[in-house]
Amino acid sequence: MKNIIVGQSGGPTSVINSSLLGVFKTAKDLKVEKIYGMVHGIKGLLEKEVVDLKEKIKTDLDMDLLKRTPSSFLGSCRYKLPEILGNEETYKRIFEILDELNIGAFFYIGGNDSMDTIKKLSDYGNKIHSEIRFMGVPKTIDNDLAITDHTPGYGSAAKYIAATMKEIICDGLVYDYPVVTIVEIMGRNAGWLTGAAALAKGEDCQGVDMIFLPEIPFDIDLFLRKTGELLKENRSLVIAVSEGIKVKDGRYVCELADHVEYVDSFGHKQLSGTARFLAAQVAKTYNVKTRAIELSSLQRCAAHMTSRIDVTEAFNTGGAAVKAALKENLTGHVITLKRVSEDPYMCITEPADVHFIANIEKKVPLEWISKDGCFVTEELVHYIRPLIQAEIAPLWVDGLPRHLKLK
Amino acid sequence: MKNIIVGQSGGPTSVINSSLLGVFKTAKDLKVEKIYGMVHGIKGLLEKEVVDLKEKIKTDLDMDLLKRTPSSFLGSCRYKLPEILGNEETYKRIFEILDELNIGAFFYIGGNDSMDTIKKLSDYGNKIHSEIRFMGVPKTIDNDLAITDHTPGYGSAAKYIAATMKEIICDGLVYDYPVVTIVEIMGRNAGWLTGAAALAKGEDCQGVDMIFLPEIPFDIDLFLRKTGELLKENRSLVIAVSEGIKVKDGRYVCELADHVEYVDSFGHKQLSGTARFLAAQVAKTYNVKTRAIELSSLQRCAAHMTSRIDVTEAFNTGGAAVKAALKENLTGHVITLKRVSEDPYMCITEPADVHFIANIEKKVPLEWISKDGCFVTEELVHYIRPLIQAEIAPLWVDGLPRHLKLK
Numbered sequence: 001m002k003n004i005i006v007g008q009s010g011g012p013t014s015v016i017n018s019s020l021l022g023v024f025k026t027a028k029d030l031k032v033e034k035i036y037g038m039v040h041g042i043k044g045l046l047e048k049e050v051v052d053l054k055e056k057i058k059t060d061l062d063m064d065l066l067k068r069t070p071s072s073f074l075g076s077c078r079y080k081l082p083e084i085l086g087n088e089e090t091y092k093r094i095f096e097i098l099d100e101l102n103i104g105a106f107f108y109i110g111g112n113d114s115m116d117t118i119k120k121l122s123d124y125g126n127k128i129h130s131e132i133r134f135m136g137v138p139k140t141i142d143n144d145l146a147i148t149d150h151t152p153g154y155g156s157a158a159k160y161i162a163a164t165m166k167e168i169i170c171d172g173l174v175y176d177y178p179v180v181t182i183v184e185i186m187g188r189n190a191g192w193l194t195g196a197a198a199l200a201k202g203e204d205c206q207g208v209d210m211i212f213l214p215e216i217p218f219d220i221d222l223f224l225r226k227t228g229e230l231l232k233e234n235r236s237l238v239i240a241v242s243e244g245i246k247v248k249d250g251r252y253v254c255e256l257a258d259h260v261e262y263v264d265s266f267g268h269k270q271l272s273g274t275a276r277f278l279a280a281q282v283a284k285t286y287n288v289k290t291r292a293i294e295l296s297s298l299q300r301c302a303a304h305m306t307s308r309i310d311v312t313e314a315f316n317t318g319g320a321a322v323k324a325a326l327k328e329n330l331t332g333h334v335i336t337l338k339r340v341s342e343d344p345y346m347c348i349t350e351p352a353d354v355h356f357i358a359n360i361e362k363k364v365p366l367e368w369i370s371k372d373g374c375f376v377t378e379e380l381v382h383y384i385r386p387l388i389q390a391e392i393a394p395l396w397v398d399g400l401p402r403h404l405k406l407k
Numbered sequence: 408m409k410n411i412i413v414g415q416s417g418g419p420t421s422v423i424n425s426s427l428l429g430v431f432k433t434a435k436d437l438k439v440e441k442i443y444g445m446v447h448g449i450k451g452l453l454e455k456e457v458v459d460l461k462e463k464i465k466t467d468l469d470m471d472l473l474k475r476t477p478s479s480f481l482g483s484c485r486y487k488l489p490e491i492l493g494n495e496e497t498y499k500r501i502f503e504i505l506d507e508l509n510i511g512a513f514f515y516i517g518g519n520d521s522m523d524t525i526k527k528l529s530d531y532g533n534k535i536h537s538e539i540r541f542m543g544v545p546k547t548i549d550n551d552l553a554i555t556d557h558t559p560g561y562g563s564a565a566k567y568i569a570a571t572m573k574e575i576i577c578d579g580l581v582y583d584y585p586v587v588t589i590v591e592i593m594g595r596n597a598g599w600l601t602g603a604a605a606l607a608k609g610e611d612c613q614g615v616d617m618i619f620l621p622e623i624p625f626d627i628d629l630f631l632r633k634t635g636e637l638l639k640e641n642r643s644l645v646i647a648v649s650e651g652i653k654v655k656d657g658r659y660v661c662e663l664a665d666h667v668e669y670v671d672s673f674g675h676k677q678l679s680g681t682a683r684f685l686a687a688q689v690a691k692t693y694n695v696k697t698r699a700i701e702l703s704s705l706q707r708c709a710a711h712m713t714s715r716i717d718v719t720e721a722f723n724t725g726g727a728a729v730k731a732a733l734k735e736n737l738t739g740h741v742i743t744l745k746r747v748s749e750d751p752y753m754c755i756t757e758p759a760d761v762h763f764i765a766n767i768e769k770k771v772p773l774e775w776i777s778k779d780g781c782f783v784t785e786e787l788v789h790y791i792r793p794l795i796q797a798e799i800a801p802l803w804v805d806g807l808p809r810h811l812k813l814k
Contacts, residue, residue: 012581040583071577078582163711163807170478170810171708174419175485176447202805204812296700297588301578304570304712307806388806398609399714399795400570403577405611 001031002104004322006053007038007045008072008139009079009110009117013153014160014303015314016139017066017073017404019109022318023137024053025063030326036101039406041108042117043077046090048097056406065404067311068394070303073406080113081120084127091124098132105133105325109318111140111151115334115358122332122354133325136334136354137317141300143192146360147352148336152317153300155310155387158196160302161185161295162388165200165208165238168293172236178288180227180237183208184275186299188244191215191364193299195376196384197240209237210374214244215363218253219373223278224285226374231286243274243294253277304401308390313337313347320349345386408438409511411729413460414445414452415479415546416486416517416524420560421567421710422721423546424473424480424811426516429725430544431460432470437733443508446813448484448515449524453497455504463813472811474718475801477710480813487520488527491534498531505539512540512732516725518547518558522741522765529739529761540732543741543761544724548707550599553767554759555743559724560707562717562794565603567709568592569795571702572607572615572645579643585695587634587644590615591682593706595651598622598771600706602783603791604647616644617781621651622770625660626780630685631692633781638693650681650701660684711808715797720744720754727756752793 006023008016020037027035037056039049051074057063066073082090098106108118115136122134138145141157165183172181185194191213201207209230212218230237245253257277275292283290317335324330333351340346368380394401413430415423427444434442444463446456458481464470473480489497505513515525522543529541545552550561572590579588592601598620608614616637619625637644652660664684682699690697724742731737740758747753775787801808 012578043583069577070574071581075583076581159806164705164709166807166810167477167708167710168704170476170710171419171704174478174483176450176482199807202807204810291704293703293705294701297575297578297698298571298700298705301574302571303574303577385806390806391803393800396798399566399792399797400573400606400609403573403611 001033003034003036003102004032004105004107005036005038005050005098005101005103006107006109007041008074008076009041009108009114010076010140011111011300012071012076013139013141013300014070014156014306015153015310016109017069018311018314019137019139019152019318020073021063021066022315023107023322024057026319026322028054030322036103037074040075041077041079042081042094043079044075045097046093050101051406062404065395065402067392068303068401069403070301073404078113081117084120084124094121095128095130095132103132105135105322107135107137107321107325109137109139111138111142112145112359112361115145115354118334119332119354119358125331133329133331135321135325135330136357137321138334138336139314141193142187142190144190144361144363146357146362149339149347150337150387152310152314154192155313156306157193157299158199158384159307159388160299160305161193161196162199163305164295165197165240166205169200169205169208169238172238176235178231178235179291180231180239180279180282180288181291181293182239182241182275182279182282184241184243184272184292184294186295187214187242189214189361189363191242194240194242195364195380198376198381199384199388208240209234210239211376212241212245212374213364213369213376214242214246215366216369216373217248218245220247220281222373224281227282228286231288241274241278243272245274303403304394306392307388308392309387311392316349324351408440410441410443410509411439411512411514412443412445412457412505412508412510413514413516414448415481415483416448416515416521417483417547418518418707419478419483420546420548420707421477421563421713422560422718423516424476425718425721426544426546426559426725427480428470428473429722430514430729431464433726433729435461437729441508443510444481447482448486449488449501450484450486451482452504453500457508458813469811472802472809474799475710475808476810477708480811485520488524491527491531501528502535502537502539510539512542512729514542514544514728514732516544516546518545518549519552519766519768522761525741526739526761526765532738540736540738542728542732542737543764544728545741545743546721548600549594549597551597551768551770553764553769556746556754557744557794559717559721561599563713564600564706565606565791566714566795567706567712568600568603568702569606570712572604572647573612575700576607576612576615576645579645583642585638585642586698587638587646587686587689587695588698588700589646589648589682589686589689591648591650591679591699591701593702594621594649596621596768596770598649601647601649602771602787605783605788606791606795615647616641617646618783619648619652619781620771620776620783621649621653622773623776623780624655625652627654627688629780631688634689635693638695648681648685650679652681710810711801713799714795715799716794718799723756731758
């Protein structure tokens, strides 16, 4: 049997290493001799930066630590492969390196952009009749991948957001004067993460007061009017907004204030300052105390609070990818999650053609956003709720969660 | 035996309700009939907004939930009592209300400003030969109270900060290009919280790269020069700064940028934007990707990750206050923590005269800040480490930590 190689790409999630473990452990159980890891994804591979994972993950304790380690254990990259046509040199180089390492299967754990890598590599592989299998393992906190019911990484981020909102709501109620707290949540074009704020509501928590997703244009006048109405009846408001909300003319709300923009190599703008801008508007209009909170990268790296459902599914997608490649000889596929039962919740893994997934963004259905655009419906809550269930406690050492470090 | 009353004041901590529970349970065990809670502290008391705590905390489960509930269960206030001289009406009113409720002892859980309340009430009580006992129970994440070894609330905030820094450091290392992350931590004048970032360092974590406390003037040139030097050897830097750092001429660093200021009734400025300002300076100087993270109110409300040492000590100070008032007839005192052993760590409670505590701010000793002002010494780490030990898991219901709500 040939060796395999696995890489991690794009922004991390708190369970991306559970997927890595799924690939590693399943391959090891299938007696694969060498399990290589790309350091910093495809970019590292091009520079032959690879590690022998059996030397890095040696014991059962290492495996349990890896599951609890935030960020990408192997390091990540945001490197987009060029189109095959006219750039065959790059592809030749990659396949040469893979042949040198005697690779039979290549696994890439990532989001939209990473699935594009799988698509191109498998397309090129088919073109040159390579026997190397290319499989995608989905991950993204953004939950914006097509076909799959949801993406590993989303459930834990949703759990962190919902739990943190509960704490922020408690905190906001502490004083006897009005406070408006605006919480900015990740998700450039898709409101899945921001929508998770709705889960805070329960017997012990009044929940957030408004939720604004990027799927529909943001109306500042409506926002301010509604805030004013809510302030008449509530001492403390907590409002969740996506970093990606835009006004009608297409400008991001955060662009209405002065701030620094950043464009990465995929052409993504770095958004921030939405909550700050809106808090200032509320303070100005109603002369109340306001607070702006950006959940920031904590949403994707809070490994101390993951969903066990999510950890398990992340592991399972990694394992299923290995089996699909090595046992079923599949290539150019992504392992998706399929919800086969609602109550009790059950999800199975299923391979899907990468061409139907790469570069497609799945947004929150408009019918899951309330009519006035200021909240989400029960359908969305019902969809998310099973994904945040159950816990996996950190391994505490000397008062802090212990992680596994790539040395 | 007369009744007692307890209130919470000032900014919350994640264990302020453990102190409340310490007061409640100890008084209940001592057969106190009515245990009143002031809603929104002394301000609520003046409007006779009180609750019967035995009706609010009924079961063992309620008690266990209360320990895990962030923010102040009873609500808080930032109300400063006027000087006694010339304002005797206010004091007469308070004592009238206390007599109506047949109160024998009054407990106030709070920080510096709240201890001022205990000082004034006990002074006035002595003046009019009242038999009501007034006791302070310390709490503040800021750890800036005099005499006590540390304050309940600090250990959990320190644990949250150290654990979060570990996750942020992991996250920062994920890409293969340089990233400078600046994390802004609470603490207006005292650097105790920011110093806790030093605890992130360990076998599995390289730790933060620089730490800037408000105790010494902040030198932007030095900061930028050091950042440049560190960037030569490191791909990712994580720098912890206090929200309260000031440049030599006395201006807050966050005042160097444009931002909205807020002054509360105690004359405190609301600080924020320090990390953002510094991140912009670094980006401009070195043309690297930067990130600014404000830990924000999560530092004081992350009840899902508290230190068990802290929870226990918070409970104990509440209980000791009740015993000191009811058994030893003390008034005008605050329960402090005294570290009686370093290794193993042991702390006992000890009452201290409130006149030596109220309105005094304890800062980080200058000898615990490294000579160049860019880090802290091992002494500070050694001081903090025992305070973050051990955990108290949330009670998870339907995927989220469950809290107790005052209805």
